Amino acid sequence: MSESKGWPLWEVFVRSKQGLNHKHVGSLRASDATMAIKNARDVYTRRAEGISIWVVPSNNITASDPSEEDSLFEPSQTKVYRHPTFYDVPDGISHM
Amino acid sequence: MKDLNISKLEAIFQQKIDDDVKIEPNDWMPDAYRKSLIRQISQHAHSEVVGMLPEGNWITRAPNLRRKAVLLAKVQDEAGHGLYLYSAAETLGADREKTIDDLHSGKAKYSSIFNYPTLTWADMGAIGWLVDGAAIMNQVPLCRCSYGPYARAMIRVCKEESFHQRQGFEVINKLAEGTIEQKEMAQDALNRFWWPALMMFGPSDDDSSHTEQSMRWKIKRNTNDELRQMFVDVTVPQAESIGLKVPDPHLKWNEEKECYDFGPIDWDEFWQVVGGNGPCNKERVDARRKAKEDGKWVVEAAMAFANKRNAKKTA
Numbered sequence A: 001m002s003e004s005k006g007w008p009l010w011e012v013f014v015r016s017k018q019g020l021n022h023k024h025v026g027s028l029r030a031s032d033a034t035m036a037i038k039n040a041r042d043v044y045t046r047r048a049e050g051i052s053i054w055v056v057p058s059n060n061i062t063a064s065d066p067s068e069e070d071s072l073f074e075p076s077q078t079k080v081y082r083h084p085t086f087y088d089v090p091d092g093i094s095h096m
Numbered sequence B: 001m002k003d004l005n006i007s008k009l010e011a012i013f014q015q016k017i018d019d020d021v022k023i024e025p026n027d028w029m030p031d032a033y034r035k036s037l038i039r040q041i042s043q044h045a046h047s048e049v050v051g052m053l054p055e056g057n058w059i060t061r062a063p064n065l066r067r068k069a070v071l072l073a074k075v076q077d078e079a080g081h082g083l084y085l086y087s088a089a090e091t092l093g094a095d096r097e098k099t100i101d102d103l104h105s106g107k108a109k110y111s112s113i114f115n116y117p118t119l120t121w122a123d124m125g126a127i128g129w130l131v132d133g134a135a136i137m138n139q140v141p142l143c144r145c146s147y148g149p150y151a152r153a154m155i156r157v158c159k160e161e162s163f164h165q166r167q168g169f170e171v172i173n174k175l176a177e178g179t180i181e182q183k184e185m186a187q188d189a190l191n192r193f194w195w196p197a198l199m200m201f202g203p204s205d206d207d208s209s210h211t212e213q214s215m216r217w218k219i220k221r222n223t224n225d226e227l228r229q230m231f232v233d234v235t236v237p238q239a240e241s242i243g244l245k246v247p248d249p250h251l252k253w254n255e256e257k258e259c260y261d262f263g264p265i266d267w268d269e270f271w272q273v274v275g276g277n278g279p280c281n282k283e284r285v286d287a288r289r290k291a292k293e294d295g296k297w298v299v300e301a302a303m304a305f306a307n308k309r310n311a312k313k314t315a
């Protein structure tokens, strides 16, 4: 990804309300973290979308490789015994 | 993955698109898809940013504080839309400053509508009602576009747009029910903005060079003519309900097709404006160029400050 001569890129995460996790909402450019928070507030929370913001320099994020999707995530699909519906429970048994 | 040849990769890619699986930034995609998207998204971003100028023209002259606060909030939203879109273009590897420089050099296009002047306060009504209305018509289907970051940006944009259209309609409606002079102002704004608003949907399907491929890639979900027809069908009754007349002598409800027939669009005018010869093209691009040049020292000073502080921290 090419880098502009201007300000670095930041990823923005917003907590919409107390009790929920921060969620990625987008990105923006800013010279430093303080400015990134201020700009994120102006751009991503103008309509009460959030009560807390995280900003992370985009180049500090390591992403999994999409071409390894199969080897990384396939096991979670084949191991059906990890799900409660895999198991037989006789009729009449409740609270389980 | 390396041993897969291009045609195999292309087949997998198209299969994802056909199955409505979103494409994300790090996924493999054909070069032409990437290029097409960068062009479409950056043009869209430029339109949001240049689109602030005709309305910015009236912020200081809004008739009262309520209207002023509303217009200011609306224009601020458009700046945000520009940002969401430039960010989406960046996820494809586009260099943001370079795309902006392409706008300034005249290489990149933006929506032709913003090259028309805003002569009276009623134009603020016509723009919100018609221009944002047409933009919504265009953008709602793009919320389902195949490229994830673009689709997500469109969802945010569409949420914000509905207030834009309503505030515009309120402005024009108030004028339409006002004094004779005010009603004339409203009608005059409609007269000037109607045809340019219809042109916002782009050339007719027969002359639209990108449509077919873009539809196959789902970076466009309806043709220009389909969207234009939808816009006419919803907007004409709105004009009638506030006692304004759509400036088209050919406009007529078609009972059989259950939609409006409307008169021919002046495509010569459209191509002139797209080609840089609209009433305000030069003014708009000059204003953007000046903004970048005048703001350059701020960009540099902020970066110098951040670098200095970082150096101190690590020292």
Ligand SMILES: [Fe+2]
Binding pocket: B048, B077, B078, B081, B135, B157, B161
């Ligand atoms: Fe917008």
Ligand SMILES: [Fe+2]
Binding pocket: B078, B132, B135, B161, B164
């Ligand atoms: Fe808008």
